[in-house]
Amino acid sequence: MENDSQQSGLGKDIVALYADVFTPENLKTSLYLILSFIVGLAAFITVVTLGVLTVGFLIVFPVAVVTGWLLLGTTNVIAMLERSRLRVLLDTEIAEPPIPTGTGFVNPLRVRLGDRGFWRSVLYQLLLLPVGIITFTVTLVVWALPLTLIFGALFIPIVAPFDSTTQWASWAVYLLFGVGLVALIPFPIRALGQLSVAMGNALLGPDPTVALEQQVSHLATSRSAVAQTAEEERRRIERDLHDGAQQRLVSLAMNLGMAKEKLGSDMDGAKELVEEAHAETKRALVELRDLARGIHPTILGDRGLEAALTPVVALSPVPVDLKVEVAERPDLRTETIAYFVVSEALANIAKHADASSASVVVVRDGDRLVVEVSDDGRGGADPDGGGLTGLRHRVGGVDGWLSVTSPPGGPTSVIAELPCEGREVQT
Numbered sequence: 001m002e003n004d005s006q007q008s009g010l011g012k013d014i015v016a017l018y019a020d021v022f023t024p025e026n027l028k029t030s031l032y033l034i035l036s037f038i039v040g041l042a043a044f045i046t047v048v049t050l051g052v053l054t055v056g057f058l059i060v061f062p063v064a065v066v067t068g069w070l071l072l073g074t075t076n077v078i079a080m081l082e083r084s085r086l087r088v089l090l091d092t093e094i095a096e097p098p099i100p101t102g103t104g105f106v107n108p109l110r111v112r113l114g115d116r117g118f119w120r121s122v123l124y125q126l127l128l129l130p131v132g133i134i135t136f137t138v139t140l141v142v143w144a145l146p147l148t149l150i151f152g153a154l155f156i157p158i159v160a161p162f163d164s165t166t167q168w169a170s171w172a173v174y175l176l177f178g179v180g181l182v183a184l185i186p187f188p189i190r191a192l193g194q195l196s197v198a199m200g201n202a203l204l205g206p207d208p209t210v211a212l213e214q215q216v217s218h219l220a221t222s223r224s225a226v227a228q229t230a231e232e233e234r235r236r237i238e239r240d241l242h243d244g245a246q247q248r249l250v251s252l253a254m255n256l257g258m259a260k261e262k263l264g265s266d267m268d269g270a271k272e273l274v275e276e277a278h279a280e281t282k283r284a285l286v287e288l289r290d291l292a293r294g295i296h297p298t299i300l301g302d303r304g305l306e307a308a309l310t311p312v313v314a315l316s317p318v319p320v321d322l323k324v325e326v327a328e329r330p331d332l333r334t335e336t337i338a339y340f341v342v343s344e345a346l347a348n349i350a351k352h353a354d355a356s357s358a359s360v361v362v363v364r365d366g367d368r369l370v371v372e373v374s375d376d377g378r379g380g381a382d383p384d385g386g387g388l389t390g391l392r393h394r395v396g397g398v399d400g401w402l403s404v405t406s407p408p409g410g411p412t413s414v415i416a417e418l419p420c421e422g423r424e425v426q427t
Contacts, residue, residue: 033135040132124203149178330420345373353377379410
């Protein structure tokens, strides 16, 4: 019984091995590798010809400028076609690198010729010919050799009938050898396809160095903005404490002091002062609650986002549906920023949205934490408003992003995506 099961499994493996030869992926990769020689030959001739003409006509500068523009345009078109060929035949999406610009007719040419992306594209188009010769030859041999052995073995007995056992034995060897080679076709084809993808990613996409420089510049700008936002937040807290809660507490103390003096002589006056003190206490609590929106609660560090956001949602004047699905808690920095995003977004909804309901969704997707706050209000929120700009700076400071969608008439949606690391376990 066990032997039958093993034989059945082996049979399935053999069928799958031969089925892999004629899959669309293998056939498309083979077509790509064969076409690489033709495309590489055309690209090599075009780039070399226009390059030589541009250099040769430098003594006639206007002509050199024209041939230079032809060289730029041609390399751009070839690179675009190559990215399309990689996408259609190898299922590989390569982003188009940014193209530097300049003013006038000559200056953009000078800027573009000094761009590393242009020379990486030229290098790709010059390498495509020798690489295409290799891929064309290997692909042709890999397909032609086993098929030639198989069809030759099938037709030879018809053309020249065998008259000996030795001839039939040789025929069987050739046939089996050809059938065996067919099963190996996908392996070199797949390897050459991966080589082509690697070359395309390296030379046709955005320059990794430039992308890294832009990311560093973005992070430096974001961190500067975060520092400025933190300083503004500190000043706001200081101002609000001095002008708001502190003044109300002083007034509260004075009213209670006067009420104490009137307790024995003027009960009505004392009662009025106590009522006024009570009102001042409630106003002070409201101001302190608004002030605390910029400071994350202790419960956030102890029990996580769901526990910290529950009271925020409960205090919202607009009914809010809260959904938190975070199987593994991220680091406290990420949780704090997510808390600020939800708190500020709900405050904006309460002040400006005129909404009847809102929702808060926090989910973890791999190494990213996604926060979405939406409402059914009137829309038209300004993405560049003070509160949202501060949130964008705070989110950008950790290499995240924040988007605001708020068409007139609503609904409004604020989505933040934050990178998150594993939470350290305190022992």
